[in-house]
Amino acid sequence: MDTSPVPRLELRGITKRFPGVLANDNVGFAVMPGEIHALLGENGAGKSTLVKMIYGIMQPDAGEILWNGQPVTVANPKAARRLGIGMVFQHFSLFEAMTVLENIALGLDAKVPQRELEAKIRAVMQQYGLLLDPHRTVSTLSVGERQRIEIVRALLLNPSLLIMDEPTSVLTPQEVEQLFVVLRQLAKEGCSILYISHKLHEIKALCDTATILRGGKLVDTCDPKVETSRSMAEKMIGAGLKDIVKGKDRSFGAARFTVRELSVKSDSQFGTSLDRIGFEVRAGEILGIAGVAGNGQNELLLALDGEIPVGADAILMDGKPIGARNTSERRRLGLCAVPEERHGHAAVPDFTLADNSVLTARDRLGMVAGGLINSGKAKTYTGDVISAFSVKAQGHGSAANSLSGGNLQKYIMGREILQNPGVLVVSQPTWGVDAGAAAAIHQAIVDLAAQGTAVVVISQDLDELLSLCDTLAVINGGRLSQKKVVGEVSIEEIGLLMGGVHGTAEETHITAGAAHAVPA
Amino acid sequence: MSAEFLVAIVYAIVLVATPILLAGLGELVVEKSGVLNLGVEGMMLIGAVTGFAVTSLSGNAYLGVLAAAFAGSAASMIFGFLTLTLSANQVATGLALTIFGGGFSALAGKSFLGKTVPAFTQLFPTELATHPIWRVIFGYSPLVYLSLIMCVGIAWFLKRTRAGLILRAVGENDLSAHSIGYSVIGVRYLAVAFGGAMAGIAGSMFSLVLTPIWAEGLTAGRGWIALALVVFSAWKPYRLLVGAYIFGAVMTLEVHAKAAGGVFSALPSEFWAALPYLATVLVLVIISLRRGSSSGAPACLGRPFIPSA
């Protein structure tokens, strides 16, 4: 009799093809009962696709899925839930205008009377310490609280396998710890956890096993407690890592970009108002603005680049007040910006790259004469951007939405950087971008600063900010903390600021760049 | 102003308001699921001509109304197929349906021009229904009572049933609903078909109740007023009821103005004819002023559902 333990979930030879790309190529691994198993890989490695097939959203083209040793077909999410598979998505499936209770009811397959459901929900919340008021409307909840709804939804099914897709990208360091407590308790009770992430130190802290994917293929299944962050990163990336080249002994020039008492009242129900934001950036300095999503980052960028009106003296560039100037005027004066949304904000998806160049560069680079557009100049400029930033595109005539995320982001960054701005403000510069492009973008930012531009980087990725920036501030609830020098502030302190606490805890110094080496 | 005169006014208002209430309720459900169907006028016309034709041929008005409902539903399926299965532009498709409905009804109705049918105006026994005072409650066509029942029914459905919850969810966030596993397209098809049936019934009211004859363009733009009514009601059934009766009052003002005399009768008839449409514009402005940024519209309204792989 075979006494070796039966895996709760096993994948063998899973393959999935999309037009033009092999998303998963013969992938296989096993998850034991009570195991916390990481699925590790860069953006585009195939993790999401794999997990969608486990949850029944898609079907594999080849291979099989075994559940408790038996081959199964997971036809749809309902079937997955019936098997005992629960999933907490990275992008929440929530309905903003409805209550917590209604949202959870929608996530269930069976019809449960409201009072009974509420009792069950409260029991689950008690058991795992996930506190929420069932009658609050979702739009009033923070991102961390919204995630709790998703988790409660999944837990109500009594799952034997819980899939978490990039759960911590929206949490403060403290909230991450709270989540880990919940997950460890679940694992102790026998539930398997499939934990998808690209955050190496989290995986080292939480997981028993890690399966690493790269380019759709399985690279290795290993024990993260034994491996080093660097070795796992190398398996993820597949090449030697390269640190960012930053000049030593960099000195900063005069203040180029000053923001004073910047307040903006949010006009939408779901937005965040800005409250007396102030900071100063000198020539050659890279200031990072850290924070969990939804704390005013969007509004800040829109205020800085002129898309939202602000007080005339709230923003100064090279000493001159520009708060009353509109976006085009600010560009002419040398302020370029890159919003976080590539598709539909920073670039027009259906337009060619040349047209997208006209979008922002037309005034600064003289592409307009007598109300007419000089398409020749636009095409030439686009060609320059493509070659300088190694954008993989067929040419200036390619549609923006035909480029991969990384390449489009490289083009957008290049389009702004080659305009030689005096001040550059970027938001989430490498969100959803593959490692190679991310490194190129980081290097370009550093090089630009070295030429005397003042740079502001708004990002949710603390690791990125710590390796890239000279100084750091934290935005929370529309308010900005004091500027700190990177290297003189601890992760704990930053985490507390991100969570809205302004006290200090035990400080342990970290040096910039040590926590996460940036891959080539 | 005698009681009988008041009753006459209220009676007229109810009659005029009911078609836009019926069509408006149907469109409310459709829009709650996230779909904007501008083809209401066309579906009403198709319903009107079908109801008339079937009643004329069979002699049974109930059959006519049923046929009108089916016809409206069938017409809405053209819209549904184009916008839900083929993801075509909802505004253009709705307009095409309106233009098509106008032409189709004119063509199909040609052989019925000049014919009359027994009017479908009575449900309760004649004594009550024609009583000068009590007819204000008992004197209406079955379609009027249907409209009130539907209003209550739809309000209950949306607020209190699981199916209504799912429909609202689909209109709020189609991608989330799809991730959870609900059939967004399926729910929307059902909603569109229901909206079509209601519009068809509303149309039949014109040809069977209001004036039991058939004429081209019988609905005279009332379908568009029903659309405005849905916005006015902030997608809430009871507000729709109130709005329909307010609009009904405006639309019957012309007749009453002449009776009231004085300055009202001095205004030209064209002014009264234009008043409902101008009033709609005014109402739309007032709603926008009151509500500010959040209009209460289903978040996905008018956007095609494109599930990302």
Place this chain on the structure above:
Amino acid sequence: MQFRLEKRPQPSQLMLYLAPVLAVLLTMVVGALLFSALGYDGIGAVLEIFTKPLTNPLKWQDLGVKAAPLIIIAVGLSIAYRANVWNIGAEGQYVAGALGGTAVVLLTMKMQGPWILPTMIIAGMLAGMALAAIPAFLKTRFDVNEILTTLMLNYAIVQLLYFLLRTSWKDPMAFGFPRTALFTASQSLPYLWPGTILHWGVPIAGIVAIIAWFVMGRSVFGFQVRVVGSAPNAARYGGFSANRTVWLVMLVSGALAGLAGVLEAAGPFRQLVPAFPTGYGFTAIIVAFLGRLNPFGCVIAGLVLAISYVGGEVAQTTLGLPSAATGIFQGMLLFFLLAGDVFVRYRLRPVVARAQGEAA
């Protein structure tokens, strides 16, 4: 065999040009079936409607005259639709244009001179712009949906037309018929060649299309319109004001609809009558879509829809079809075009049965 729609990596150029052609053919086929089902001679009707106008040289002038207003209005609408501004009020703006021109006519009845006609035309364009300004204002200031406001104003302005014709603008010699007096020679559009009915409105339509093509393709305004319609956030980021764009496209489309109105009043009609609103404003919407929101496409599409009008008139006399029946063809044309348009961006793929697992 189950099918699903799969997005094409690039829009299909073939389908882009084929879709309108297929739409016309399918309309003819289905139209014939529909007519037969309703008791008419289906095939005969379709042939009458679609081929007679093309084969009879006398009818070609009719086509030009019918197509001209459709093209002018559609070009204006296509600009607005490109910016995602859904101006459904072209019918009203068209009537307003006629009203504007007629106002000048009534003021200049006793006068003569080559300046009268251009003044009429300008007045007509201004009137169309004025009417379009109302929904533009309501949208930019109060965020009121332009679909409903433009639509409601159609009905209102038509009532104004009836009122004026019945009262102060009525021709004293008309004896009970509400209509204006006939326009004089200086107030009417001259013909291109004597003996034909082709008036100056026809080449004007062509000129409008050419100017629109140039402006939309080369100018910052054209770029602005396209960005606002395609990605409003990107437009704002690029420094374009959404509100200004709404105003501009509404005024332009209103002006062009008004232009069509005054040309039609001064051309084929030479007076204003209650039957003046013929639905061109709504048909032009179909023309704009059929023409893919492109000025030259609008020219071709305008001719196609003109065929349906001219043919419909023929069928009225020979087959007894009611004039409103052309709505069936126009609606169907748009249906088939919208359906065909889908295949420009997507293609049909059979869903293959799930492959069984290979040996691990």
